[in-house]
Amino acid sequence: xxxxxKWSKIKRQKAVSDVKKSKYFxxxxxxxxxxxxxxxxxxxxxxxxxxxxxxxxxxxxARHRRN
Numbered sequence: 001x002x003x004x005x006k007w008s009k010i011k012r013q014k015a016v017s018d019v020k021k022s023k024y025f026x027x028x029x030x031x032x033x034x035x036x037x038x039x040x041x042x043x044x045x046x047x048x049x050x051x052x053x054x055x056x057x058x059x060x061x062a063r064h065r066r067n
Contacts, residue, residue: 021059028056 035049043050 024059025056028052028059032056 031052032049035046035052039046039048041049043053
């Protein structure tokens with residue numbers, strides 16, 4: 001029964017989900033920077049920035065990564 005431990009299954013699933021999250025978080029961070037550069041860093045006056053931040057929140061991106 002080698003290779004059938006609970007941790008090995010979790011490790012594989014976690015690796016797949018971590019890659020997906022990493023790609024999304026990198027893209028979201030870049031979009032936040034672009035939106036902030038275009039029209040300022042205040043989400044109340046920048047609808048594009050507000051939209052990107054809301055999407056990042058919906059995907060459970062950590063607050064310190066969004067700021």
